[in-house]
Amino acid sequence: MRRAPSLGVVLAGSVLLGSCGSDVQSVLAPGGIQSRQIAYLAWLLFGFGAVVLTIVIAAVWLAIRGSPRIRGLLAQENAVIALGIAFPAVTLTLLLGYGVWLMRSHLDLSHTRDAVDIEVVGEQWWWRVTYSGADGTPVASANEIRIPVGMPVTFTLKAADVIHSFWVPSLGGKVDMIPGRTARLRLTAERPGIYRGQCAEYCGGPHALMAFEVVAMPAADYAAWLQRATRPATTPASEIARRGQSLFLATGCGACHTVRGTSAAGTLGPDLTHIGARRSIGIDTLPLTRENLVRFITDGQHIKPGNLMPEFRVLQPPELEALASYLLSLKVTDRHG
Amino acid sequence: MSAAIKPVRPFGDFLRVLIAPAIWFAHFSLVYAAEALICIGPPADQATMMGWIAVLVTAAALTGLIILAARLLRSGNTAPSRSDRSEAWLRRTSLLLTLLSALGVVWTTLPTAVLPACAL
Amino acid sequence: MADATSNYPNKLPRPRGELAELETIWAVPKSWRIVTSVNNTTIGYFYVGTALLFFLLAGILALLMRLQLAVPSNTFLSQETYNQIFTMHGTVMMFLFAVPVVEAMGILLLPQMLGARDQPFPRLGAFAFWAYFVGGLIFFSTLFFDLAPSGGWFMYPPLTSSQFSPGMGADFWLLGIGFIEISAIAGAIEIIVGVLRTRAPGMTLDRMPMFAWTMLIFAGMIVFAFPAVILATMLLELERAFDWPFFIAARGGDALLWQHLFWFFGHPEVYIIFLPAAGMVSMIVPAMSGTPLVGYRFVVVALIATGFFSFGLWVHHMFTTGIPALSLSFFSAASMAVALPSGIQVFAWIATIASGRLRLVTPSLFVLGFLFIFTLGGLTGVMVAMVPFDWQVHDTYFVVAHFHYVLVGGMVFPLFAAFYYWAPAFSRRALSERLGRWTFWLMFAGFNIAFFPMHISGLMGMPRRVYTYPAVMGWDILNLISTIGAVLFAAGVGLFLIDLIRNLRPSVANAAGNIWKAGTLEWLPNDVYGPRSIPIVTSADPLWDQPRLADDVEAGRYYLPGSGTGRRETIVTSPIEASSQYLLRLPGPGWTPLLAAIFTAAFFMLLTAKAITLALICGVLAVAMILVWMWDSDPAPHRAVDIGGGITLPTYASGSLSHSWWAMIVLLLVAGSLYLAYVFSYLYLWTVSPQFWPKPAALAPAASPVLPAFLLVAGSAILVAAGRGLPRNAQGRRNFEILTVLAAVALVAALISEVSAQWQSGLRPETNIHGALVAMAAFLQAQMTLAALVMAGFAVARSIGGRLDCERRVVFDNLGLLYHYTVGQSLLGLLLVHGFPRLAA
Secondary structure, eight states, X not given: OOOOOOHHHHHHHHHHHTTOOOOTTOTTSOOBHHHHHHHHHHHHHHHHHHHHHHHHHHHXXXXXXXXXXHHHXXXXXXXXIIIIIIHHHHHHHHHHHHHHHHHHHHHHHHXXXXXXXXXXXXXXXXXXXEEEOTTSOEEEEESEEEEETTSOEEEEEEESSSOEEEOOTTXXXXXXXXXXXXXXXXXXXXXXXXXXXXXXXXXXXXXXXXXXXXXXXXXXXXXXHHHHHTSOOOOOOSHHHHHHXXXXXXXXXXXXXXXXXXXXXXXXXXXXXXXXXXXXXXXXXXXXXXXXXXXXXXHHHHHSTTOSSOOOTTSOHHHHHHHHHHHHHOOSSOTTO | OOTTTSOOOOTHHHHGGGHHHHHHHHHHHHHHHHHHHHHHSOSTTHHHHHHHHHHHHHHXXXXXXXXHHHHHHHHHHHOSOTXXXXXXXXXXXXXXXXXXXXXXXXXXXXXXXXXXXXXX | OHHHHHSOSSOSSOOTTHHHHHHHHTOXXXXXXXXXXXXXXHHHHHHHHHHHHHHHHHHHHHHHHHHHHSSTTOOSSOHHHHHHHHHHHHHIIIIIIIHHHXXXXXXXXXXXXXXXXXXXXXXXXXHHHXXXXXXXHHHHHGGGGTOOOOSTTTTOTTTTSTTTOOSSHHHHHHHHHHHHHHHHHHHHHHHHHHHHHOOOTTOOGGGSOHHHHHHHHHHHHHHHHHHHHHHHHHHHHHHHHHOOOTTOGGGTOOHHHHHHHHHHHHXXXXXXXXXXXXXXXXXXXXXXXXXXXXXXXXXXXXXXXXXXXXXGOGGGGGTTSOOOHHHHHHHHHHHHHTHHHHHXXXXXXXXXHHHSOOOOSHHHHHHHHHHHHHHHHHHHHHHHHSHHHHHHHTTBHHHHHHHHIIIIIIIIHHHHHHHHHHXXXXXXXXXXXXXXXXXXXXXXXXXXXXXXXXXXXXHTTOBSSOSOOOGGGSXXXXXXXXXXXXXXXXXXXXXXXXXXXHHOOBOSTTOOOOTTOOOSGGGSOEETTEESSBOXXXXXXXXXXXXXXXXXXXXXXXXXXXXXXXXEEEEEEOTTTOOXXXXXXEOOOOSHHHHHHHHHHHHHHHHHTTOHHHHHHHHHHHHHHHHHHHHHSXXXXXXXEEEXXXXXXXXXXXXGGSHHHHHHHHHHHHHHHHHHXXXXXXXXXXXXXXXXXXOGGGSSOTTTTHHHXXXXXXXXXXXXXXXXXXXXXXXXXXXXXXXXXXXXXHHHHHHHHHHHHHHHTTOOTTTOHHHHHHHHHHHHHHHHHHHHHHHHHHHHHHHHTTOOOXXXXXXXXXXXXXXXXXXXXXXXXXXXXXXXXXHHO
16 A cells, blocks of 8 residues: 655655654654655655756856857847746746645545544643544543544544644644634545644644654554543542542542542543543653652643643642542543553 | 926826736736635535636637737837837836736636636 | 047036035934934945844754754753744744845845936934834734743644733734734835836836846735735734624634745745845855856846746645645646746856856855755655645654745855855955855855755654654754754854944945956946936946946036935836936934834734733824825925936926825735735635524625615715815815815714614624624724825825825825725725625525
């Protein structure tokens, strides 16, 4: 399915990118149909740019240092017409045509049926993710999106407060999330993996930290995962986790957060029903560990300055311990399905 | 030294140079507005309506530009006052602008042949 | 040409005392009183200097940002500080450096280049400068009080609404920038009238220096582009202050409206900045190659085409907002179209270089650097014009790299070339060639090292406007390289400052002179009064084609070698062929422009701080100062003046011959563009949320607009009658004054009747978008009514003071233009708010 880019392109790419490691968020390391098409376009454009730049530099060089005959040719108004009008007119017509054709093929991709529907709402400064469960019940999550490989996924994009922009470079272009409007984006992952996305429209405060991950998994795994994710949270098994649960409810966490199956039904903050199965907490670079959970609860303003969750510094270490145990226990699904 | 006696060439003569790019702008605004208005209407027939409007508006714009160019070329051949430098200069400037504007009109129209109206 | 050289307009020797009189009349006020100077050279120096100051300040902000991003997870700057700094960097660079510095260069260079003695409106120029100076400094200093805006330089609502940006920062931006835009428009009026009407006799349009062409197009674009953003800032400020929901989706507003209006200004803005810089290049390349510009006409065509095409690009910045693909592709096509004129210019410069011999001195180096950087920036511009590619790189560092290549390459490099090139015309010493080379290489290398890697970091997924990034992203090496490049670039600028300190000794009279052997008029021997006598121009490079021109001009052989009326004056010529028409008497130094600017700035800033009473007092004082300065303008006709060569020029002109009439027309074009932007907003918002438009039954009665419409038309008729009865002498004044007052009353009554009809129908601006838009129409009508009212009062006062009669009538002519425009705009407004909802229903 994936065709390898030509050798020259690969060489040029590796020279450009050098040893600059990571490609989880790179336009030039496509993992989906849309991003692959655009990456081809990008390389085409770079080639076009290199040729034109070379022509201009050569013309300047010849104008200064060239032989009298060449300089005489360059000095004519005809040279201005040929190089300044005719040449760009032809090349730009071709480029425009190709660009429009590419848009057309993106549109055609959007028309394919039986896609997976996922709604993502940009909020200051996190992502509310809602899947549509097997029987149509909404399944809420946050900051982590799971998608099946090889199936078109339609993202319904909205904004809760200010403008955000949904962007997963490895899968395709970005689309703005604008209050009062609903946008759609069709992406198709071609290989399993973890792709990073980030808010691309400045949204104030910790905009820089508003990232998320897209986990592309085999279609069967995805279906099984969604099946499990639909279920409410289980009652905690351990004593400490049960203490954590009552603390969670007593401290008022439920005013903002939902844990399905309990009385916590707040919708201001992320849904925590299966938080124990997520990869990170608060920001995507903070792995979900007991220690980081506690830090986010007590010291969130240092991790993500300006985020809307107050710091719960009144909680004592044993209480935090219990709370963390409870939250980590909230996973009816295990990560690898 | 006859500078003050010669009849003054009105500024409108310069503004006429701007007719061609103004035609481009009118064409551009019309197709853009047409697309915007068609897309808030009922989804049926959007494509055909956009197609017709694009064809009509483009034909009108190109006709306008061609007439303009023809007039400029003709007045260049018949103008008795070869010596009137400003006249000749303004005419040649207009001609080149007409050419660029025509290219602009064609480029604006090109996508309507390929892309369906109102598709996101 | 033969008659020009053999048969001079004036004979030698010139009378004794003629030159001394000229010098006395044009003398620059001494010591601290220099702030009262209105002469274009003094104001030009101040203007360029202030713009450079803001370049340095915004540059320091850039360095702070580069330091923060040099390593991942840095804590050098806090998140909020960084957000304020990048907002201020962009805002200051665009609004306080790029546009003003170009206007400043225009004010400094144009009169000399065109062979005029000064700008046509010296006090307006001084006002524009001081308003910018005072307002700009106050705006910048908000950074030190943690009051700076942090919404990004394009201030997208709803992030900048009162809900999500409750502080004063956004208000400072909206009022401060709105006000600096007014200063830019004042400058644009000055430049348009200056270029079209004050050229030396014989300088036909096709002999005009290319810089003057670019400034003309520049100013014309400002007239049509800036009103859109002025309207946008008004809407957002009204929303923030009074809850008129223009951008609030829940009540029918739309956040995208801001983007449409902002970028309708913002994209032409790029070319507004670039064109004059290209004009500088078109001056420098021929001078340094010793040959006329190849393809002069092609370049003029390119400039005009750019001026138009750049208005079809604004959605280019909105490719990711979910607009239909076909609409996007229209803008993609226009983006391609605008690349053509740039291509024409680039190859015209190359052709010029090829046709002569390029001297590789500092200005040429900067021009070559510009060619490389700008071409690369233009090519990435073509790339982002490809919609699917833009979906990926929009709002990433790729775009940051792109627009810095275009703006720094397209504007800062030519500007530095211009500094090195024109310094000898305005300084006793030229700038140092040795330091200049170092400056160039540091800036060129530093720039590319700083910005080229950003293309790659953008492609690797780095969004713009992030205050930090995690190490795992692998962006750290590229960012470190960028920071090193930024430091190199800053070192180059620092070296330039040293060069300025060591060598710049401002002086026009004793300037180093034409060391490049250039061919245009600014290289004539000049003083604060411009050239001693005004030359006859017979080609595009007069100094090359008339080798004796400099000596003859200096000796006073050409037109107007002294003062004809005992005042400052310049020759007004016809717009296309530059035949002399009348002698314009210019005002001298005065305090009013400075004070008016200070009070205007105080008005806007106090308004931001919600000190309403104090703000209103300052506003009234500002208007008073302007009226005081206007009182002495439009002096009574003087006897005609013989400027030499058998030409006797009148000293007074009214109607469409008057320079003042032209300025008023330009001002009304600004007002008209503003109103069209409003009409667009109205219709646009209707397409977004038609459900908020009331049923006809809920509107103000269909008969209600009849009364205001009648009053408006009647007012126009009354004013025409007043014009017919302009007094020939003191006796006939009374009727004229009564009629003018009546006309003013009609205008106010029309406004009151419309507003009360809407109010009685239950319309409230904060209810929903329809209410807000109807209120906005009334607001804009009130704005024009107020202006017409002040001007009518002024005309009546001048009539009472014996300064207005059937001959000395410019003030009345201008009142007429303003009044009839106001009537036209108000009638259109009535048609829109009463007619459209019924039509749409």
